[in-house]
Amino acid sequence: xxxxxxxxxxxxxxxxxxxxxxxxxxxxxxxxxxxxxxxxxxxxxxxxxxxxxxxxxxxxxxxxxxxxxxxxxxxxxxxxxxxxxxxxxxxxxxxxxxxxxxxxxxxxxxxxxxxxxxxxxxxxxxxxxxxxxxxxxxxxxxxxxxxxxxxxxxxxxxxxxxxxxxxxxxxxxxxxxxxxxxxxxxxxxxxxxxxxxxxxxxxxxxxxxxxxxxxxxxxxxxxxxxxxxxxxxxxxxxxxxxxxxxxxxxxxxxxxxx
Amino acid sequence: xxxxxxxxxxxxxxxxxxxxxxxxxxxxxxxxxxxxxxxxxxxxxxxxxxxxxxxxxxxxxxxxxxxxxxxxxxxxxxxxxxxxxxxxxxxxxxxxxxxxxxxxxxxxxxxxxxxxxxxxxxxxxxxxxxxxxxxxxxxxxxxxxxxxxxxxxxxxxxxxxxxxxxxxxxxxxxxxxxxxxxxxxxxxxxxxxxxxxxxxxxxxxxxxxxxxxxxxxxxxxxxxxxxxxxxxxxxxxxxxxxxxxxxxxxxxxxxxxxxxxxxxxxxxxxxxxxxxxxxxxxxxxxxxxxxxxxxxxxxxxxxxxxxxxxxxxxxxxxxxxxxxxxxxxxxxxxxxxxxxxxx
Ligand SMILES: Nc1ncnc2c1ncn2[C@@H]1O[C@H](COP(=O)(O)OP(=O)(O)OP(=O)(O)O)[C@@H](O)[C@H]1O
Ligand SMILES: [Mg+2]
Numbered sequence: 107x108x109x110x111x112x113x114x115x116x117x118x119x120x121x122x123x124x125x126x127x128x129x130x131x132x133x134x135x136x137x138x139x140x141x142x143x144x145x146x147x148x149x150x151x152x153x154x155x156x157x158x159x160x161x162x163x164x165x166x167x168x169x170x171x172x173x174x175x176x177x178x179x180x181x182x183x184x185x186x187x188x189x190x191x192x193x194x195x196x197x198x199x200x201x202x203x204x205x206x207x208x209x210x211x212x213x214x215x216x217x218x219x220x221x222x223x224x225x226x227x228x229x230x231x232x233x234x235x236x237x238x239x240x241x242x243x244x245x246x247x248x249x250x251x252x253x254x255x256x257x258x259x260x261x262x263x264x265x266x267x268x269x270x271x272x273x274x275x276x277x278x279x280x281x282x283x284x285x286x287x288x289x290x291x292x293x294x295x296x297x298x299x300x301x302x303x304x305x306x307x308x309x310x311x312x313x314x315x316x317x318x319x320x321x322x323x324x325x326x327x328x329x330x331x332x333x334x335x336x337x338x339x340x341x342x343x344x345x346x347x348x349x350x351x352x353x354x355x356x357x358x359x360x361x362x363x364x
Numbered sequence: 365x366x367x368x369x370x371x372x373x374x375x376x377x378x379x380x381x382x383x384x385x386x387x388x389x390x391x392x393x394x395x396x397x398x399x400x401x402x403x404x405x406x407x408x409x410x411x412x413x414x415x416x417x418x419x420x421x422x423x424x425x426x427x428x429x430x431x432x433x434x435x436x437x438x439x440x441x442x443x444x445x446x447x448x449x450x451x452x453x454x455x456x457x458x459x460x461x462x463x464x465x466x467x468x469x470x471x472x473x474x475x476x477x478x479x480x481x482x483x484x485x486x487x488x489x490x491x492x493x494x495x496x497x498x499x500x501x502x503x504x505x506x507x508x509x510x511x512x513x514x515x516x517x518x519x520x521x522x523x524x525x526x527x528x529x530x531x532x533x534x535x536x537x538x539x540x541x542x543x544x545x546x547x548x549x550x551x552x553x554x555x556x557x558x559x560x561x562x563x564x565x566x567x568x569x570x571x572x573x574x575x576x577x578x579x580x581x582x583x584x585x586x587x588x589x590x591x592x593x594x595x596x597x598x599x600x601x602x603x604x605x606x607x608x609x610x611x612x613x614x615x616x617x618x619x620x621x622x623x624x625x626x627x628x629x630x631x632x633x634x635x636x637x638x639x640x641x642x643x644x645x646x647x648x649x650x651x652x653x654x655x656x657x658x659x660x661x662x663x664x665x666x667x668x669x670x671x672x673x674x675x676x677x678x679x680x681x682x683x684x685x686x687x688x689x690x691x692x693x694x695x696x697x698x699x700x701x702x703x704x705x706x707x
Contacts, residue, residue: 182581
C-alpha cells in the first residue's frame with residue numbers, strides 16, 4: 107500500500123487553477139521529486155498535502171486515512187511535515203532552541219506538566235536537548251548551535267529549516283527547494299544529507315529546480331506544468347519525455363541536466 | 365566570559381532581592397501611617413499586575429489595546445459578586461478574573477485570527493465597547509452612577525485563628541498594600557515561570573512565526589487562546605482588586621486611555637523582559653502621581669515618552685546596560701576578581 111496518495115487534487119485561486127487534477131502516490135522510503143517551471147504549482151501542491159491550504163477538489167490519503175482539510179498541526183502530528191520555500195525559522199532563538207522547540211510533538215508531559223516542571227517534563231526537556239544536538243550535528247550545524255538564528259549565513263539557514271522539520275520525527279518530509287541559493291559543493295553536501303534522512307526511514311518529497319541534483323537523488327519524478335501533471339517516472343524516463351522537454355524548452359535557464 | 369555572565373546574573377538577583385525587601389519590608393515600615401502613599405503604591409501594584417497580561421499578549425505577537433475592557437469586566441464582576449450576591453470580598457478578585465477570562469475566550473476565538481494593526485484596532489474598540497456596555501446595561505451596572513459603597517473585606521480566619529482582622533478595624537491601607545503586594549508577587553512569579561517553561565517557548569514560537577510553529581505540530585489557535593485567556597484573567601483580577609480598594613467602580617474607571625497606558629507601561633519597561641511591565645508601571649505611574657502638577661499634560665507627556673522610546677530605547681528601560689560589574693561587586697561587598705576586563 108502506498109504511504110501517501112494524492113487523488114485528483116486541485117486548487118483554484120480565483121480564475122487560476124494553480125493545481126489541477128493531480129494524482130500520484132508515494133511509496134514508503136522513496137525520494138520523489140516534483141519538478142516544473144516557475145509557477146507550475148509545486149509549492150501549492152505541498153501546501154495542499156500538508157494542509158496549509160484547503161483543496162478546491164480531490165483528496166489526500168495518508169496511510170489509508172483521508173486527511174483532506176485537517177488542521178495543519180494535526181497533519182504534522184500524523185507525520186507529514188513540510189519545510190518552506192522561503193527561509194523560515196524562529197529568528198530570535200538560537201539554532202539549538204529552534205530545534206528544541208520543534209520537538210513539541212514528541213512531548214509526553216502536558217503543558218501543565220511543563221509549567222510545574224514535573225519529572226516527566228524534565229525528562230522530556232533533557233531528551234529534546236540531546237536529540238536537538240544530534241540533529242544539528244548530523245546536518246553540519248553542531249558548531250553554530252548556540253548562535254542566534256537570524257545571524258546565521260544562508261546555507262546554514264536552509265539546513266536549520268530542515269533540522270526543525272526533522273525534530274518532529276516525520277514519516278514523510280516535504281522539502282521545498284532545499285538547495286536554492288547553494289553553490290555546487292554545498293549542494294553536494296545537502297544531497298548527501300537528504301540521502302541520510304531517507305536512510306533513517308523518512309520518506310522524502312522534494313521540490314527542486316537544480317536538475318543535476320534532482321536527477322541524482324530521486325527514485326521517481328513527477329513533472330507539473332500549469333498545475334497539471336504532465337509526466338511521471340524514473341529520472342532517465344522523465345529526461346527523455348517529449349512533453350517534459352517541451353515544457354522546459356521555452357526556458358533556456360532551466361536545463362534538464364545530466 | 366562565563367564568570368562574567370554568571371556574575372551579571374548574580375547581580376541581577378541581588379538587585380531584585382533588594383527591591384523586594386524594600387517593597388515588602390521597608391516601605392510598609394516607613395509609610396504605614398501615610399494612607400496617600402500606601403494607596404498610590406497599592407494602585408501601582410495592581411496596575412503592574414494588569415499590564416503583565418498585556419505583556420503576555422505581546423509575547424505571542426499581538427498588540428493588545430483592550431486590557432481596560434477586561435479590567436472593567438473584572439471590576440464589575442467582583443463588585444456585583446460582593447454587593448448583589450453578598451459573597452465575601454475574598455471571592456471578588458478570583459471571580460473578576462474568571463469573568464474576564466470567560467469573556468476573553470469568547471471574544472478571543474474570532475479576533476485572535478487577526479494580526480498586526482487589525483488585532484490592535486479591534487482590541488482598542490473593545491475598550492470603548494466595554495465602557496458603553498457598562499453605561500447602557502444600567503439594570504445590572506447602575507449605569508453612570510456605577511457600583512458604589514462596595515463593603516470592605518471582612519476578617520479572614522481559618523480553624524478559629526484570625527489570619528486577618530476585619531478591614532474596618534485594622535489599618536486598611538496597610539492591609540490593602542500587603543494584598544496588592546501579594547497579588548503582584550504571585551502574578552509575576554507565575555509569569556516568570558510561564559516565560560521560562562516550554563509554554564513560554566511555544567508562545568515565542570508563535571510570536572516569531574505562526575506558520576512554522578503549525579508546521580511542527582503546534583496547535584497555534586489553542587495556544588494563542590491560552591495566552592489571551594491568561595492576559596484577560598490578569599486584567600479582570602486586577603480590575604476587581606482596584607474596584608474593591610476604591611470601594612467603587614464606574615464605566616469610566618477603565619477606558620481607552622487606560623488601555624493605552626497599560627501598553628505603554630510594557631513598552632517602557634521592555635517587551636523582551638517579563639518584569640518589563642512591572643518596572644514600566646512603577647516608573648511611569650509613580651512619576652506622574654508624585655509630580656502632580658504635570659497631570660493636566662499627562663496625555664501629551666505620555667505621547668512624547670512613547671515617541672522618544674521608539675526612537676531612543678526600543679527595547680525598554682530594562683535594556684539599559686548595568687554599570688560595570690566591578691562597581692556592583694564593590695557595592696555588594698563581593699570579592700573583586702582579577703579578570704574584570706572580561707566583563
Ligand atoms: N495565495 C495565492 N493566491 C493567488 N495565487 C497564488 C497563491 N499562491 C500561489 N499562487 C499562484 O499559483 C501559481 C502556482 O504557484 P506555486 O507557488 O505553487 O508555484 P511553484 O511551482 O512553487 O513556483 P516556483 O518554482 O516559482 O516556486 C502561481 O501562478 C502563483 O502566482
Ligand atoms: Mg515554489
